[in-house]
Amino acid sequence: MDLAPEILKKFGEKVRMLRKRKGISQEELAFRADLHRTYIGMIERAEKNITLINIEKIAKALEVKIAELF
Amino acid sequence: MDLAPEILKKFGEKVRMLRKRKGISQEELAFRADLHRTYIGMIERAEKNITLINIEKIAKALEVKIAELF
DNA sequence: ATGTGACTCGTAGTCCGTA
């Protein structure tokens, strides 16, 4: 991602907020979501255009509904 | 996509439902979302793991919030 | 009006590191 669209920024911020609320690290979230450590960081920094399947994985790992991420 | 995960099926069905409710064709939706006609079809049939940016485009074209798609 | 196979190309996503 060269230029981060608003939607990705919002999503990343939301993930970061919910992750911190749960008091876990990016690494721990990555583990729970079965995604790579560096990838979670990229999502929070809005550097990647995440796919639906991974959105679901993260929602489950954060124990929230997908709709709550928006 | 070889084997369609549940989340993609649900998403596709939802898009199709909302599109029909608006009484527009895949072609019309594609035009409004600035996406290709066949691509919309693939999403409704859960053949693609759609990314967040395109989810947003479709939500806008359907005039609903992203959260309403879940 | 929609489904499908085939195709190119860019990027999603992983893995190795360093600071």
Add this chain to the structure above:
DNA sequence: TTACGGACTACGAGTCACA
């Protein structure tokens, strides 16, 4: 613990011809 980099592979984006 996180940011960021380079290199890599897999797969999503996007289009077409035809059924």
